[in-house]
Amino acid sequence: MRIGELAATVGVTTRTVRHYHHLGLLPEPERLANGYRSYxxxxxxxxxxxxxxxxxxxxxxxxxxxxxxxxxxxxxxxLGELDADLARQEAALRERRAQLRALLAHGELSADGPVSPELAELFAGMAQVPDSPMAARDREIFTLLESTAGPEDRRRIHAALTAAFARPEAVARVTRAYALLDALADAGPDDPRVEEAARVLADCLPPGLIPDAGLPAESEHGFLRAFLSDFPPGQAAAIRLAMRYVVEGGVRGGG
Incomplete structure (x- = not known):
């Protein structure tokens, strides 16, 4: 096999092959009598x-x-390991194509971005909530979670969030939680309103949204640290406390 055939078989350029030879990553093959490499x-x-x-x-x-x-x-x-790698790539591509087909079949895409039909339906339910900066932030977070979660986690998140907007009283709770959190936009973490906002938010968070194992300590979870750092101090304190209530089964319903 000549260098051009090798490169084409793997899907790289002949320049890349020569570079790997230069670095010692790819062993040099034997050379034919005419000086050409034989792979x-x-x-x-x-x-x-x-x-x-x-x-x-x-x-x-x-x-x-x-x-x-x-x-x-x-x-x-x-070779078996390479074959297994390719199988995983094929499975990931099939999953992505299935999501794209579902989006195309759904028709008009949400203004929040290319989301699944399930999340688009959830956003339609959220339209019942009055305009709120926190609600807009939630839509961004839900879109991020859906795009990064695996199939099983996506199903769990969809089910939990759909339940949160399933009944009028649930929508009323969410509306109140958003209002309390919006009011903390300029507040510090010790603001006395943080406790009430945390309790109302905890009542809105369906148990299925957080895995049974709970959340790791913030100091050990980079995503959680980055997530909370994106909020003003008062809002971050309320969200952190609400998640603790849900994970630890703390007392809720403070108003």
Whole structure:
């Protein structure tokens, strides 16, 4: 196999192949009498492995370490792992295409962005809530959660959020929670209104929205830290306290 055939088989350029040779990532093959490189199946496997690892975000130094660990492995084992990687990619692509088909079948897309029909229906229910900066922020957060969650988590989130807007009294609770949180936009974490806002918000948070295992400590959870840091101090304090009430089963219904 010539270098052009190797590159085309794996989906890289011949320049990339030569670069990997230069870095010592891809072993140099034997050369024919005319001086041309002659590649074998092992080179295809290694090159495909390098491409896959770089696609996963590994730097070339990290790729070198992984390849060193692979050196003593049986070819069939490496091929099996590559096949499993491809199967996972295929499954992820099928899931993404299914979501796109559902969006296209739904018709008009929400102004909040390309969201699933389930989330679009939830946003329609949220339209019953008067204009609120916190409500607009929630729609952004729900869109983010849906785009980053796995299929099982998405189903759990959709079910929990739909239940939160299922009845008029639930909408009234959410409306009150948004109003209390909006009022904390310029407040500090020690504002006496934080407690009431937290209790009302906790009553609005369906149990299924937070996993049974609860939330990790904020100091150990980068997403939670980033999430709360995006809110003014008073609102962040109320949200943090409300989540604690839900996770710990604290007393709710303070008004």
């Amino acid at each position: 074998a199946l092992r080179h295809v496997v290694v090159l495909a492995r390098i491409r896959r690892l770089t696609e996963l975000g590994l730097g070339l130094a990290e790729v070198r370490d992984v390849l060193a660990d692979d050196a003593g492995r049986d070819l069939a084992e490496v």
